[in-house]
Structures are given as C-alpha cells and as structure tokens.
Amino acid sequence: MKFPGARLLARVLLALVAVAAVIVTVVGCSSAKEDSKSGSAKVGDCIIKGASADAKTETADCSSDKAVYKIAQTSDKKVDCATDYTGYQANLADGGSAYLCLAPNFKQGSCYNETSSTAVKNVDCGSTEATFKVVKRIDGEADELLCGAEADSFRLISEAPKATFCLAKPKA
Structure with missing residues (x-):
C-alpha cells in the first residue's frame, strides 16, 4: 500500500540531510583554516624556540639545522613534562600562548x-x-x-x- 506524499517526505528529509552535511563540511574547513592561520604548533612539529620571552615560536622543517626541538606534548595549561623533555611556554603568532614539552631534535x-x-x-x-x-x-x-x-x-x-x-x- 502506498501513501500519498511518502516520496515527497523522503525527498525532503534527504535534502535536509544533504544540506546539513554541506554545512558541517564548510564549518569544518573554515575552522581548519583558522587553526592554520593561528600558527599553533602541533605534536610532531619541529620548532625554532624563541630566544627571549616575548619572541614568537616558529615551526620549521624537522630536517632543518635550526629545528633543534620537536614538540612531544602541547597543552593550553602549564604541565609537568617528562624528565627527558624541556618545558616551554610558546608565544604563538595569533597572540595566544601554549605550553609545550619539547624533545631534542639534534x-x-x-x-x-x-x-x-x-x-x-x-x-x-x-x-x-x-x-x-x-x-x-x-x-x-x-x-x-x-x-x-x-x-x-x-x-x-x-x-x-x-x-x-x-x-x-x-x-x-
């Protein structure tokens, strides 16, 4: 038995799901772009550590001689790093700061x-x-x-x- 309008209801629901998927994709992509603009460093990135407290922390290719440290852990709060790591408060390009545990990349x-x-x-x-x-x-x-x-x-x-x-x- 077929109900009148069942196909229309199915099409409307399918259209709503598609629109929601597009919105989620667009929002996700724009927030990923914002993260990359902020200059925030991630675990596994190598950095050139700022020489002074107000210096900005820059990421660098890990094969570079300037990349003396590799990020082992990040946090927005101060943390105790493992004994083998160096603790560091990084001043990020977006004006924020992060607490990093750094491993040597000698x-x-x-x-x-x-x-x-x-x-x-x-x-x-x-x-x-x-x-x-x-x-x-x-x-x-x-x-x-x-x-x-x-x-x-x-x-x-x-x-x-x-x-x-x-x-x-x-x-x-």
Whole structure:
C-alpha cells in the first residue's frame, strides 16, 4: 500500500540531510583554516624556540639545522613534562600562548650550544660557543650502551619516540 506524499517526505528529509552535511563540511574547513592561520604548533612539529620571552615560536622543517626541538606534548595549561623533555611556554603568532614539552631534535655531526640560561641552539663546530657535538643519533632506542668510544656523554629520550644522542666535546 502506498501513501500519498511518502516520496515527497523522503525527498525532503534527504535534502535536509544533504544540506546539513554541506554545512558541517564548510564549518569544518573554515575552522581548519583558522587553526592554520593561528600558527599553533602541533605534536610532531619541529620548532625554532624563541630566544627571549616575548619572541614568537616558529615551526620549521624537522630536517632543518635550526629545528633543534620537536614538540612531544602541547597543552593550553602549564604541565609537568617528562624528565627527558624541556618545558616551554610558546608565544604563538595569533597572540595566544601554549605550553609545550619539547624533545631534542639534534642532528648527527652537528654542534650545539647549551647553557642553563638559554635554549639549546645549533652552532658551528669550530665556534667557541659549541658545548657539545652529536657523534651518533639512534632513533627508536634509548640505550647509552649503543654509544661508541667516541662519545663521552649521552642524552636519552625514553618516551615515545625513543632516541639516543651520543655526545662528545667539539674539537676546536
């Protein structure tokens, strides 16, 4: 038995569902664009950490020598980072701020300057600023026993993704 208007009701319902799907898609796309405009950094991004408290945090390609840190965790509230990570309050391009837990993104063969008052930065190995050189980088494992005799110290990242950085004094 067929009811008059049943097809019309089905078509109206189908049209309403289609319109709702279009609205959800448009709203979702515009909010994704807003997120990318804000300059907000995400877990897995690499950054160039601001040198001063008012400096803006910039993302960078992880293969870049300037990308000394990789974001391991983000939060809009201050959090305690794992022992292997560096805590950092980032000033974002949109004027907001985020709390980041940063893992080292040191490159094998590169030299760095690290002091207690400043962030780690990439420096020339012949520079007097160089405080350590990465002689070996091992991704996926956190084990200082993997470092050879050329290393005189190490830095382990025991959280995922695990890493071992075998370090030595730079030769001047």
